[in-house]
Amino acid sequence: xxxxxxxxxxxxxxxxxxxxxxxxxxxxxxxxxxxxxxxxxxxxxxxxxxxxxxxxxxxxxxxxxxxxxxxxxxxxxxxxxxxxxxxxxxxxxxxxxxxxxxxxxxxxxxxxxxxxxxxxxxxxxxxxxxxxxxxxxxxxxxxxxxxxxxxxxxxxxxxxxxxxxxxxxxxxxxxxxxxxxxxxxxxxxxxxxxxxxxxxxxxxxxxxxxxxxxxxxxxxxxxxxxxxxxxxxxxxxxxxxxxxxxxxxxxxxxxxxxxxxxxxxxxxxxxxxxxxxxxxxxxxxxxxxxxxxxxxxxxxxxxxxxxxxxxxxxxxxxxxxxxxxxxxxxxxxxxxxxxxxxxxxxxxxxxxxxxxxxxxxxxxxxxxxxxxxxxxxxxxxxxxxxxxxxxxxxxxxxxxxxxxxxxxxxxxxxxxxxxxxxxxxxxxxxxxxxxxxxxxxxxxxxxxxxxxxxxxxxxxxxxxxxxxxxxxxxxxxxxxxxxxxxxxxxxxxxxxxxxxxxxxxxxxxxxxxxxxxxxxxxxxxxxxxxxxxxxxxxxxxxxxxxxxxxxxxxxxxxxxxxxxxxxxxxxxxxxxxxxxxxxxxxxxxxxxxxxxxxxxxxxxxxxx
Numbered sequence: 001x002x003x004x005x006x007x008x009x010x011x012x013x014x015x016x017x018x019x020x021x022x023x024x025x026x027x028x029x030x031x032x033x034x035x036x037x038x039x040x041x042x043x044x045x046x047x048x049x050x051x052x053x054x055x056x057x058x059x060x061x062x063x064x065x066x067x068x069x070x071x072x073x074x075x076x077x078x079x080x081x082x083x084x085x086x087x088x089x090x091x092x093x094x095x096x097x098x099x100x101x102x103x104x105x106x107x108x109x110x111x112x113x114x115x116x117x118x119x120x121x122x123x124x125x126x127x128x129x130x131x132x133x134x135x136x137x138x139x140x141x142x143x144x145x146x147x148x149x150x151x152x153x154x155x156x157x158x159x160x161x162x163x164x165x166x167x168x169x170x171x172x173x174x175x176x177x178x179x180x181x182x183x184x185x186x187x188x189x190x191x192x193x194x195x196x197x198x199x200x201x202x203x204x205x206x207x208x209x210x211x212x213x214x215x216x217x218x219x220x221x222x223x224x225x226x227x228x229x230x231x232x233x234x235x236x237x238x239x240x241x242x243x244x245x246x247x248x249x250x251x252x253x254x255x256x257x258x259x260x261x262x263x264x265x266x267x268x269x270x271x272x273x274x275x276x277x278x279x280x281x282x283x284x285x286x287x288x289x290x291x292x293x294x295x296x297x298x299x300x301x302x303x304x305x306x307x308x309x310x311x312x313x314x315x316x317x318x319x320x321x322x323x324x325x326x327x328x329x330x331x332x333x334x335x336x337x338x339x340x341x342x343x344x345x346x347x348x349x350x351x352x353x354x355x356x357x358x359x360x361x362x363x364x365x366x367x368x369x370x371x372x373x374x375x376x377x378x379x380x381x382x383x384x385x386x387x388x389x390x391x392x393x394x395x396x397x398x399x400x401x402x403x404x405x406x407x408x409x410x411x412x413x414x415x416x417x418x419x420x421x422x423x424x425x426x427x428x429x430x431x432x433x434x435x436x437x438x439x440x441x442x443x444x445x446x447x448x449x450x451x452x453x454x455x456x457x458x459x460x461x462x463x464x465x466x467x468x469x470x471x472x473x474x475x476x477x478x479x480x481x482x483x484x485x486x487x488x489x490x491x492x493x494x495x496x497x498x499x500x501x502x503x504x505x506x507x508x509x510x511x512x513x514x515x516x517x518x519x520x521x522x523x524x525x526x527x528x529x530x531x532x533x534x535x536x537x538x539x540x541x542x543x544x545x546x547x548x549x550x551x552x553x554x555x556x557x558x559x560x561x562x563x564x565x566x567x568x569x570x571x572x573x574x575x576x577x578x579x580x581x582x583x584x585x586x587x588x589x590x591x592x593x594x595x596x597x598x599x600x601x602x603x604x605x606x607x608x
Contacts, residue, residue, distance in 0.1 A: 004073075005023065005073055005105075006023050006024050006073070007022045007023045007024075008023075009046035010026045010043055010044040010048055010049045011048070011091050011092060012047070013078055013097070014091075014092070014095065017078045019077070021078075021100075022075070022076065022078055024044075024049060024076075025071070025072070025074070026044035026071070027042070027044070028043075028067075028069060028071075028072060029048060029068070029115070029116055030068070030116050031064075037054045038053045038060055038064055039052055040053070040099075041116075042072070042074060042097075047090075047092060048092065049092045049095075049096070049097055050081075050090075050092070050095075050096040051076065052096050053102070057098065057099050057100060058101055058102075059074065059101050059102035062102040062103075063099065067108045067109070068108065068116070069111060069115055069135070070104060070107050070108040071104075071106040072102050072103060072104055072105060073102070073103040073105060074099050074101075075099070075100055075101045075102075076097040076101075077100065078095050078096075079095065079096055081093070081095060081096055112125060112128075113125050113126065113129055115135045118136065118137065123562060124568060127567075127568040130558075130559055134558070138555075142544070142548045142555055143558060145265065145556075146544045146548075148265070149540070149544055149547065152260075152261055152264060152265075153238050153257070153261060153540070156257045156260060156261065157257065160257070162213040163213060163215070164214075164217075165211065167196070167206075167216065168202065169196065170183060170193040171196050171202075172193070172194060173194040178222040179222065180194040180195065180221075181194065181221045181222075181223050181233075183195065184584040184585075186585075190585060195221035196219075196221060197220055197221065198218070198220050198237070198239070199218050199220075200454075201456075203239060203241040203535060204241065204494055204496075204525075205521065205522065207241055207531055208496075208528070210243075211243075213240075213242055214241045214535075215239060215241075216239045217236055217237075217239075217540065218236065218237055218239040220235055220236070221233060222235075231541065231553045231554070231557060232561050232565035233561055233565060235540075235541050236540040236541060237538060237539050239535070239537045240254075240535045240536060240537070241533060241535035242534060244531055244533070245493075245533065245534055247435075247477050247479060247492075247493050250479075250493075250535065251279075251433060251479070254489075254538075255275065256274040258488075258538065259271060259272065259277075262429050262431070262483075265547045269427050269428050269429060270427075270428040270429070271428070271429045272429065272431040277431050279432070279435050282437045282475075283436070289302060289411055290302055290328070290399075290407045290408060290412070291407075292482075293482050293486060293487050294432070294434075295484050297424045297425045297426070297484060299333075299418070300331055300414050300417060300423065302328050302411070302414055303387075303388055304329075305329045305387070306325075306326045306327045308327070308384045308387070309321050309327050309376070312375075312377070312380065313375045313376055314371075314372050316359075316400070317359070317372075317400055320400045320401060324402075325401050325403070325406065326403050328399045328400075329397070330410055330414050331388060332395035332397060332421065333394055333421065333423070334391075335362065335417075336364045336394050337393035340362065342395075343370070343397075346358055346413070346420070347359075347360065349416060350412075355401075355405075355409050358398070358399065358409065358413055359398035360372065360397045361373045361395065362395045363391070368382075372398065429483055429484060430484060431483045432482055433481055433482075434479060434480040434481075435478075436460075436475045437452060437475065438472065438475060438476070439457065439459045439460075439476040440452055440474060441472070442472060448509055449507055449509075450508050451504075452476070453476065453478055454476075454490075455504065455505070456494050457492035457494065457495060458476065458492065458494060458500075459474050459475070459477075460474065460476060462500060463497075463499065463500055463503060466503045476492060477492055477534070478493075479491055481536070481538065483543075483546060484546060486545075487539070488539050488542050488543055490537060491534065491537065492534060493534035494534055494535075496530040497526065501519075502515050541553050541556065544556045
């Protein structure tokens with residue numbers, strides 16, 4: 001036994017080692033004093049071993065005096081547990097180690113938060129003491145699963161002929177739809193690099209350079225407000241690009257990869273098989289589900305019932321239809337058998353979400369009730385119920401208004417109804433493609449046409465569509481991969497034609513000169529022989545979150561920021577020293593009186 005700290009890890013010992021003298025090192029996880037016999041659960045990265053010390057052991061006094069999470073080396077003899085004390089839930093549950101000696105390697109102070117157990121604890125404490133939080137069983141296991149998922153993705157991509165390339169971190173600002181993180185240049189006063197929101201232009205340039213199949217586990221940076229499924233600052237994606245492909249070939253290439261990753265880590269839960277991912281047009285998704293990120297585990301389908309309320313006796317809906325609005329119905333199977341409180345609660349919930357309300361009809365023993373049924377008319381209500389296929393104890397909610405507003409409320413109500421009625425099968429993963437996204441959208445704030453998603457996508461119909469169609473009717477060769485209500489990947493066939501690129505940007509108000517200045521590298525590259533190409537990027541963090549069953553990305557990330565984009569452990573962001581600002585040719589502007597031309601309250605000295 002020559003190693004000073006361990007002969008085995010805390011997850012390795014079995015009945016095969018009974019009688020051996022071993023040395024273990026780890027953290028004191030739990031202690032239980034049984035009156036002269038002390039039981040210590042010793043933990044390391046690999047598992048847990050029960051250590052026993054009694055009055056005959058020289059280790060008893062040392063172990064008894066230690067606080068939890070102190071680090072010790074135990075030397076002792078492996079003994080078999082009695083049949084009654086075997087722990088089948090522990091890899092080392094058949095044995096225990098009788099401690100002969102204990103050496104303290106590091107004493108722990110009183111803990112600011114518990115490590116043993118999974119009880120809730122304030123987020124600010126968890127993030128400030130993240131090194132303790134990461135010792136907790138579930139979070140530790142989630143991080144390990146994350147590394148395994150990423151490694152599995154790499155193996156699968158390499159196995160189908162992709163090569164991993166690393167693209168630059170310091171780059172130019174790009175129009176990906178979010179704020180850039182800017183990095184001031186010391187060598188070029190007043191100029192800034194940007195951290196990449198995505199390797200979009202670089203991976204397209206790799207295709208132009210002839211590399212054919214690229215992938216990367218790519219770090220991406222966006223200065224966005226945090227939410228449960230998006231962390232502030234930094235995230236990772238499985239980024240890929242292919243040359244000489246159609247969008248169908250990309251789907252056929254990536255379905256087996258994504259399905260296999262889910263199948264391997266789903267722990268027996270059903271996964272949509274490769275080749276069976278549904279392909280749902282964007283317009284259909286918005287109609288049937290009220291969102292382009294549908295949860296297909298939810299059996300409820302939204303129905304358009306606008307025609308039923310034209311000149312209806314229910315004046316509110318009739319007026320909305322007359323003014324060009326729509327009425328969407330959200331069935332609630334079995335809800336009519338319950339109390340009216342369910343329907344009133346749903347209506348109040350809609351108001352709390354900022355909507356004017358959520359109309360409903362509740363059917364009890366075949367008799368429809370509620371204000372809509374009363375005013376809509378008996379025959380028209382019966383026809384509506386028949387058209388929706390409602391049963392004698394069902395209910396139905398209605399979202400009314402302009403199409404976009406009604407679709408959004410209907411989508412939210414569909415989700416909440418299914419949750420309240422427990423209709424969602426949470427033990428499976430349903431994956432689908434959302435396809436045929438609109439290429440352009442109307443920017444109401446600026447009263448202009450803008451790109452709906454990726455400006456580098458290929459418009460369906462090419463130049464003819466850009467010249468002859470209403471821009472708001474043009475679709476893109478663009479697609480999202482959705483799982484259980486989350487967008488987990490997005491991609492497109494790219495626009496590799498300089499002329500098409502200029503024309504597309506002209507429709508949103510940018511000139512050829514603007515294109516040359518803002519996307520000069522890509523624009524120049526397309527003039528020297530660019531292959532048709534396309535790709536996608538899968539959100540690693542969201543995939544891991546789904547497979548771990550976590551509700552927040554902070555539960556699968558090593559050192560996340562808080563909701564205010566602060567790193568409480570390292571103290572970032574922090575003020576810069578005056579010397580650093582001088583080297584970067586920057587000065588700070590009083591935050592209370594920001595100059596009109598400043599961004600982030602930092603400007604170059606010649607900008608003021």
